[in-house]
Amino acid sequence: MNKTELELKEPEKRKPMNLERIAFALILASLTFVLGFMISYTVSYTQYKSIQDLQDNMKYDLLSVQIEKSLVGNSCTLFNPYRFSSEMSDMGFTIDLLEKRFGKNDEKVIEKKKIYSLLEVQHFLYINDYRKNCNKSMHTILFFYSNEENDIGQGELFGRILNYVKTTNKNVMIYSFDYNLDDPLINTLKKKYNIIQPNTILIDENVKLTSIKNSEEVSFYIDK
């Protein structure tokens, strides 16, 4: 290294900005950004499609059960209370997921939720029949949850507690309804059971709870 190299010279003019590089980075960032949303949208849309198939199958199955019942009457041996459990649970999960991804005011989600509520009621009646006519210890819980900002925290906690109760007791059937959904069927249920506030739990059609602190409070009425 010679001495002149270590002397200070006038600096060379800075290279101009590489606009091509910036443009490429912007394009790739935009594409990656869109890709992220597309992947999540595609997954959510696949779920939306799957729930449609699930609901169609369930409609068919519940109708055949009804016809079967009309043909042979209330046959307790033919009755399987757990038959639609996993389908109901899958549907509930998917509706919840769609609501989170597309928003609770999305038309598609609302439509699916209404059909889901209808199927839930149909299943609820099916289980009620079984419970009453076959003298089996099945329990039904209707849960009128709310997604409104002020209620969502409590609603989620109640939902999780009820899920826990269901996990520990297979004879418990839970039916969740959106308290704020403008649906004639839900309104009828609310009227019938005098549900006047969100996040209300109705056990076996007669015990009404509007506040629960733990799973034992629910189990108490089930084990009674």
Next chain:
Amino acid sequence: MIQFLMYLSIFIGLFLAYFYLFIFLSKTKEEKPIFEEKKPPKVTIIIPAFNEEKGIATTIESALNIDYPKKKLEIIVVDDGSKDNTYKIALQYKNKGIKVFTKPNGGKGTALNLGISKAKGKIIVTMDADNTHVKPEALKQMVAYFSNPDVVCVAPVMAVYEPKGILQKIQQVEYLFGILLRKVFSNINAIHVTPGAFSAYKKSFFDKFGGFEENNLTEDLEMALRIQYNGYSIVNSTEAIIYTVTPNKFGVLLKQRRRWYGGLVKNLAKYNSLFSKRHGEMGVIILPAAVISVLFSLILTPYMLIKSILNLKDEFEYLQSINFQVFNSWEFSTTFIERYILTLVSDPKIFFLVIFFTSLALYMIFAKAKLKESLNIKLSLIFFILFYTTLFTLWWFISLIYIMLNRKISWR
């Protein structure tokens, strides 16, 4: 609004990731300068020291171990009015050719300037006295870069010396992260922070533009910005590796960051004209991105933190409601796993998180390759991911409060 800001920060992050990648790839095949053994320039290492009795001996030993022609290497220790035995310890090395000066306390800048005034070298290296460990070959690697007449400063690779405890482990990843970043910045002459621990400068720059600012708490940062402001180059030598001992106590670390960030704000305000097209990509993208990332952290991190605390509270409430019978509520079936995966992949934020972790992994791979040693950083990475953003935001919050209240920030 928060959602919008969150996605905006993700978009900017993606843009920067690609931008840095292109810059990095643009110079991968560039030939590295070779140190000319026959004509080595005279180099002066200046070690300013104030109350460094614990680390000064190690630092001097490390400087003496540097592989450089002895006749061409001058080592100066400037005791900045220490009240402990720093000066006495430094004097013990006089017989090994170390020049030792002492002066009344005036700050690191004054000690460095005294060293510069006594230096015979054409290249000045500033070296921190608090346990700085220099790889012997580092200086030759750095000096080689001065064969480019535009280069005024050479910054090395900085790594944490034997990290212990959570704080040092977090800083270890932060420093490793900086290795690739500094290389990228170097490729477009956008280095705006040079390590105070060990950086090399052309003395002729000090002769023309003056020495270190004496009342500046981040005099190294001010110097880097001054070099950029005057249109000269700062390059990074990825072969020169320096290890530094980082703070292991929260209070000490906070004080260091308060000084760094406070200094950054004040010096960037002083050289605000660097934020312009005249300074190329550094002025238009890199410096603004640094400011924006701090602003985003100040808004988004507290939000995320509060949200996480509320989620934890909800989780605790739930666990309490089921008498902590966690295993009864877990159903590990394929449906459960399927649902969990579905929930994850249907959220775009998870996709971006995967990209973030991939980039982090690439940064670490590059750093490990440069350090040429087998680092076990798994635990450090976990601590970094868990706590760094929160710490970074906290440091910034406190630094900004200090600036706004105009409170004095001291070295120690």
